[in-house]
Amino acid sequence: MKATLLASAFVAAGLMAFTPAFAEKAPDAPKGNQPSKDEIKVVKVTPEYWRVVIDHPPFNIFGPETIPQLNKVITALETDPKVRVVVFESAVPGFFLTHYDFVPALTDTTSMKNGSTGLPPLPDMLVRLSKAPVVSIVKVRGRATGVGSELSLASDMRFASREKALFSQWEIGAALVPGGGPMARLPRMMGRGRALEVVLTGDDINGDLAERYGYVNRSLPDAQLDDFVDKLARRISRFDKQSLADIKNLVNENSLPPDKEIGAGWDAFITSVKRPQAQKNIKTLMDDGLQVKPDVEVRLPYYTGKLDPVP
């Protein structure tokens, strides 16, 4: 993978113009680059059925400090002899999991070692989740923006709140290419046309449309979502681990993108971050209140849509 190399070359070349946008800190910015705390909690409902709870208020922003925490969870899912099924969910109202943290320096991310797949950490973990011998389910309430959408897409099944789920690959709005694999995964799930709409408009997709497009398995009335997913997970948790893994592997063979496609997407993201237009847009969004003001997080397509047009 060339991703880390690319980023290193970029830093080595002294192209620090982007650094301010990543490092600049709004007065009461959340503690993106402080010592890590438990943003991701594992609850073992039974030895066979785990819940992974994302708890990083106020917006469930995903930063470099989240990576080792998620990595620990993925590794446990890969190696635990008992677990059959895992449900990812959020403890933060309004947000499932959202975009990457723009406060820490980009090098906090790009200096991390590649994972066991040979990919940089974030795409590495997503690829490993798709291949893990355990059934992964996301239960989406609130915004699944950027990394949140990408974690959903890398999971095995997706169930969403009809009223409260919002999916978004918003990156093009900031002149960025998404880095966590949606160009590879979305067309295989919903066809080329709908995938292009998602990634080229950067607009929100609500629960109803997400179901119609195949972005999720189903959207359910919010009041029924928890029971539905719990019942489904409990059912799977009683089944034979070997047969579950065999079936999943056979499906994976024809439905997962090759790792190199995921790597190419990450490289394109890193390259896009270097471009002045992305730096300018990120800076404007941070000045508007991204990562600080709820309104900017909640109405992100509005804020990206009113940025100056790119000349």
Add this chain to the structure above:
Amino acid sequence: MKATLLASAFVAAGLMAFTPAFAEKAPDAPKGNQPSKDEIKVVKVTPEYWRVVIDHPPFNIFGPETIPQLNKVITALETDPKVRVVVFESAVPGFFLTHYDFVPALTDTTSMKNGSTGLPPLPDMLVRLSKAPVVSIVKVRGRATGVGSELSLASDMRFASREKALFSQWEIGAALVPGGGPMARLPRMMGRGRALEVVLTGDDINGDLAERYGYVNRSLPDAQLDDFVDKLARRISRFDKQSLADIKNLVNENSLPPDKEIGAGWDAFITSVKRPQAQKNIKTLMDDGLQVKPDVEVRLPYYTGKLDPVP
């Protein structure tokens, strides 16, 4: 293909523990391994338009004795110079076509010669149906469980009764891997997430959900289904056989799984049958009344869901 080898090795190794589950006969079990009778009838509506009627009451169970009967039909569809379109349907209320027969010894199946594709007979026939120079349509009323779902998936088009159709790849509930190709065919039709839901939960998918997931072309009100399919088949039956075949071949080139994927699924099924957990689950289901009591056939996901959890 290693399927037959695998099974033979299994039998040779004296692993007969599974045989009881397959051979045990409930007092009034249906005549799975008796001399074959006409379970599959061909009705030539016109020389160009055939109907294939599955008529094996009470449950349309598919057993080794069904294989030569279906093979005869598939061969006729491959070679008849006139037939353009075939509709598969059931004469048995409540059942389109359901799971494999667990009464005959497994060797009744595994001792059969591979077909012309080099695959064992069941996957061989399904693969040949997909490639035959004739348009195949299934009209599904009642349960399409296991082989019934797999025959549907191998056909060219699927139309279902909104009220009365139920699709199910129930096998994981018995600790089995499905053998007739759904891991290869479902993701190509409905995307990875929905396909994994079908094969990893083993739950029923009703007519409405089957349409939303793309499991079928459309689900229609039961009262309209017969007329709709008949009109569609008659329309196709007037068209040019060569152009129909050319168009289908061009679609097949990018949409059919390679034969080896189908073979790998069959091998995984045979391997799964050998595992003690599958033997135990099948025995319990037979003790509960599988293949005898309508309630067990009709509410199969309930019965698989209450089996002892796998340790």
Add this chain to the structure above:
Amino acid sequence: MKATLLASAFVAAGLMAFTPAFAEKAPDAPKGNQPSKDEIKVVKVTPEYWRVVIDHPPFNIFGPETIPQLNKVITALETDPKVRVVVFESAVPGFFLTHYDFVPALTDTTSMKNGSTGLPPLPDMLVRLSKAPVVSIVKVRGRATGVGSELSLASDMRFASREKALFSQWEIGAALVPGGGPMARLPRMMGRGRALEVVLTGDDINGDLAERYGYVNRSLPDAQLDDFVDKLARRISRFDKQSLADIKNLVNENSLPPDKEIGAGWDAFITSVKRPQAQKNIKTLMDDGLQVKPDVEVRLPYYTGKLDPVP
């Protein structure tokens, strides 16, 4: 590509039997092979946002004279440094863009030079549109039959009038194989079963069904369609051209058919045109009033459905 060769061989072989059907002119036939006029108009809403208006009344039939006009537009979209997004739409009520013109001699088409992809002009232009560094959107009102459906499928996104859009690959009804790529593109968008239904029945697909099948991104109430598409195009037109192109390229890598599949479809079309059954059917349809009488164009599936059955 062998398409042109095939066609030339065909003509060289003196198989002129088909020529009458193509060349025969109804008394008041539209001017298919007259000197070209502006059938395709480009309106630059802004330098970044173009509209391409198809204006060839009364039916927006696509003929050999349309090819250089469309080619000019595609080339401009490939090379213009500013354009981000293009919307294809029709100025003719009831018709988006319909089938190929059967009035000019077939050699008017087959004598044209292959394009830069190595494919004959029509498939060449469609392939180039899919790969162009610009976001292409079709807004479909009225019939998108044959070439109209194929232009839609080659575009990046499709939005349709729920009440007024009709999609059709009608060719099988005339014993033809479609030539502009639907066998390659449809299964990748809607799965094998629904794709086969579209190309093997030759029947109309209305706006509602087109959305359910994934033939379009969405169908919208006719009164909302213009505003919706305009807003979406304006949003994209503000975004970074480089990132738009990078994202689209990454999606294309896994979702576009290889060019040779498109070429094989064109070859099969040319071969099918040579068959006497296609010649007979086209002649009957022309005698019925194809290209002249609105009723034949508007109810094309009815007229193809009542042709003599093919023996």
